[in-house]
Amino acid sequence: MIELSQLTFGYGKQKLFDNITLSLKPGHIYGLLGMNGAGKSTLLKNIAGLVFPWSGTCTVNGVSAAKRLPSFLQELFFVPEEIYLPALTATKFADSTGHFYPKFDNKQFIQTLADFDVPADRPLTKLSYGQQKKVLIAFGLATNTSLLIMDEPTNGLDIPSKAQFRKVVASALTDDRCIVISTHQVRDLDNLIDTVVVLHNQQIVLNQSLDEIVEKVNFETIPANSTNYLYAEENISGLNAITQKTEGSYTKVDMELLFNAIITNNKTLTDALNQTNHEQHV
Template sequence: MIEIAQLTFGYGKQKLFNNLSLSLKPGHIYGLLGINGAGKSTLLKNIAGLAFPWSGTCTVNGVSASERLPSFLQELFFVPEEVYLPSITAAQFAKSTAHFYPKFDRRQFNQLLSDFDVPTDRALTKLSYGQQKKALIAFGLAANTSLLIMDEPTNGLDIPSKSQFRKVTASALTDDRCMIISTHQVRDLDNLIDSVLILHNQQIAVAHSIDNIADKLNFSVLPSNATNYIYAEENLNGLHAITQNTNVDYTKVDMELLFNGIVSNTTGLTEILNASK
């Protein structure tokens, strides 16, 4: 699906990626995490062919993303962090845009608008920012492209809408579809993504499935005087800690704790995750 090899890119003299490599497969929802300024949006733009590598390659379904061929574009939908929609209704937007996407499902689009509680009889520019974003997310899901990219899609959504977003996005995944969702609000992707990508220090520091992470790491609360952990944060109950899973004792992956451990350059975490088992 997506093959990135030795990608180097930056703006001006600032290098964001240095020989970055990554392989993504269909049938998965990937969560792309990184601190502000790490280059999450820029990496997504390279995948979408909206930015061009200094060196290296990025191909989607065997086609160079930077060529932006029609066959590539009709299988890609990109939901940007900031949305700018025309002064037309959602139905009019679908009528004018859907023909670019051969697998667009109008009935699915209308159902998603209903699920998101987005009015269909008002101009998109008259809606709140959150409703505009939900309208574009609904269109992206209903386009049924093989690649769906969403950059910070939960920004501007209230708590009930974030829950609905997780539900409808999960239901739209198919075996031949790949979704990439970037966020700095790590908990917004809980119970949605099946694979984690962490962009840090110009590289993909982590690229693993949730199951693989749970197989190698344990997430638990330890006494405040404990020392047998790889990374930990203090809380009211003791230490919220990550330890190596040596006893086949599976726990729920705490993505926020994992993310904090990785960006803190905690020695041992990436070594354990990347080691063969």
């Protein structure tokens, strides 16, 4: 689906990525995590062909993203962080824009608006920022493009809307669709994504499924005086910790804890995560 090979990019003299290689496949919901300023939005723009790499390549379905061919654009929808919508109702917006996407499903669009509790007959410019965001998310889901990219989509959404967002996005995934969601609000993607991609220090430092991660480390609460951990943070009952995998134990990935550990440049943890299963069992 998406292949980045030795991609280097920056603005002016500021380099954001240095020889990044990344492969994303259909049938997955990827969570692109990184600190503010790490370049998450810029990486998504490279994938969408909105900016061009200094060197290296970015292809989507075997086609260079930078060429922005009509066949490429028909299979891509990008929900940016900052949105600007016309003074149309959601229904009129779908009528004027949906035909650019061959698999656009108007019934799905209207149903998702209803799920989000957003009126379809009010001018978009009269809606709150959060409601406008929901309209664009609903439209993106209804395009049924093979690639859907969303940049900080939960910004502006209240807590109930974030829960509904996770539900409708999960239901829109198919075996031939790839969904990439960037955020710095890590917990917003809990119970939604199946693969974590972390951008840090100009590199992709992690690209693994949650299933792969729990095969390598545990996430657990341990006593405050414990020292046997890869990374830990204090809580009222001890330590939230990432520990070495023990045979027969399986725990849920704590993505916020995982992300915090990685951005502290915890080499012991990243080495453990980047081990292959073969290396672990040798």
